[in-house]
Amino acid sequence: xxxxxxxxxxxxxxxxxxxxxxxxxxxxxxxxxxxxxxxxxxxxxxxxxxxxxxxxxxxxxxx
Amino acid sequence: xxxxxxxxxxxxxxxxxxxxxxxxxxxxxxxxxxxxxxxxxxxxxxxxxxxxxxxxxxxxxxxxxxxxxxxxxxxxxxxxxxxxxxxxxxxxxxxxxxxxxxxxxxxxxxxxxxxxxxxxxxxxxxxxxxxxxxxxxxxxxxxxxxxxxxxxxxxxxxxxxxxxxxxxxxxxxxxxxxxxxxxxxxxxxxxxxxxxxxxxxxxxxxxxxxxxxxxxxxxxxxxxxxxxxxxxxxxxxxxxxx
Numbered sequence: 001x002x003x004x005x006x007x008x009x010x011x012x013x014x015x016x017x018x019x020x021x022x023x024x025x026x027x028x029x030x031x032x033x034x035x036x037x038x039x040x041x042x043x044x045x046x047x048x049x050x051x052x053x054x055x056x057x058x059x060x061x062x063x
Numbered sequence: 064x065x066x067x068x069x070x071x072x073x074x075x076x077x078x079x080x081x082x083x084x085x086x087x088x089x090x091x092x093x094x095x096x097x098x099x100x101x102x103x104x105x106x107x108x109x110x111x112x113x114x115x116x117x118x119x120x121x122x123x124x125x126x127x128x129x130x131x132x133x134x135x136x137x138x139x140x141x142x143x144x145x146x147x148x149x150x151x152x153x154x155x156x157x158x159x160x161x162x163x164x165x166x167x168x169x170x171x172x173x174x175x176x177x178x179x180x181x182x183x184x185x186x187x188x189x190x191x192x193x194x195x196x197x198x199x200x201x202x203x204x205x206x207x208x209x210x211x212x213x214x215x216x217x218x219x220x221x222x223x224x225x226x227x228x229x230x231x232x233x234x235x236x237x238x239x240x241x242x243x244x245x246x247x248x249x250x251x252x253x254x255x256x257x258x259x260x261x262x263x264x265x266x267x268x269x270x271x272x273x274x275x276x277x278x279x280x281x282x283x284x285x286x287x288x289x290x291x292x293x294x295x296x297x298x299x300x301x302x303x304x305x
Contacts, residue, residue: 004112006177013116013170017123020166021275024159028282035289042296049296 070147072288079285086278093271100264107261116174118265121249122272123167127195128230129276130160134202135227138220148284150216151291153223154206155283159276161199168192179243187236188244191229198226212291 004010042048097118107114134156140149171189172182183189202219209215232239237246248256255262 006111006113009173009177010112010115013119013173016169016173017119017166020162024162024279027158028279028286031286032282032289035286035293038293039289039296042293042300047296047300049292049299 072147072292075148076285076288079281083278083281083285086274086281090271090274090278093267093274097264097268097271100267104261104264110178113174113177114261116170117261118268120167120170120174121265122269123163123170124192125269126272126276127160127164127167127192128233129273130156130163131195131198131223131227131230133280134160134223135230138223141216141220142224148288150212150220151284151287152280153216153219155287156280157199157202157206157219159279159283161196161203163272163276164192164196164199168196184243186242186244187240188233188242191233191236195226195229195233198222198229202226212294 101115101118104115104118106112134153137149137153137156140146141153168189171192175184176182202222205219205222206215209218236242237244249262249265257265
């Protein structure tokens with residue numbers, strides 16, 4: 001099988017694409033989990049968007 | 064569901080939660096088919112196998128411009144219509160657009176070395192694309208440095224609309240100036256100059272990249288809404304404590 005000319009440039013380009021796409025996916029996923037954790041922590045401490053004191057049962061989020 | 068209904072962040076979050084897994088699955092399928100077709104595509108008669116870099120480079124370039132176009136519409140939404148989710152959409156799109164513009168520059172550089180004999184040349188297309196990347200960094204810097212989200216949104220919106228001037232410059236740079244970069248070959252009057260065995264895999268990859276962009280954008284918008292919720296709660300906590 002003949003060697004592909006300039007294969008190193010093709011491999012480097014696809015590797016760059018994998019790195020960029022993996023970074024973007026990891027960024028949104030890690031960010032989402034961190035925010036959900038923070039919101040759950042605030043909710044546990046009774047800090048909710050409701051004006052009345054926090055109730056023991058989990059409150060639904062409101063806009 | 065009307066656009067106005069999505070102004071309610073809770074309704075938007077619910078829609079995003081339901082849509083993201085489907086969009087993600089569709090993106091994976093599109094990439095699987097696109098990469099398969101790209102690898103099966105024949106070599107170009109002049110460029111040989113390096114034409115396979117085009118399947119990454121061209122969609123990245125389109126998405127870099129699409130990202131800024133989307134941010135420009137969102138900027139109008141912030142400044143004119145004051146839609147509550149407009150600045151959320153703009154802020155979420157900036158890092159994604161920047162990443163695709165960077166990928167376009169990197170893959171273009173790796174394609175240029177074997178074809179042109181150089182990684183970089185200051186021709187109009189390459190320079191205007193680099194300007195787009197720097198504009199993305201500037202908008203991200205505005206969002207990061209201005210603490211109040213509504214003030215940051217207005218500043219970023221103005222910068223975005225000013226920066227939108229770069230989009231037609233990128234598009235027509237190969238016609239207005241004598242550039243090393245080739246002219247338009249996919250969307251042009253008189254039809255594409257690319258043969259179907261290479262054009263079809265390119266279009267499939269473009270669809271896959273576009274689906275990825277919108278999946279990431281929806282997820283990033285969801286994150287931004289949650290981040291603002293956290294900020295509001297922390298402000299409430301601070302005002303209660305003081």
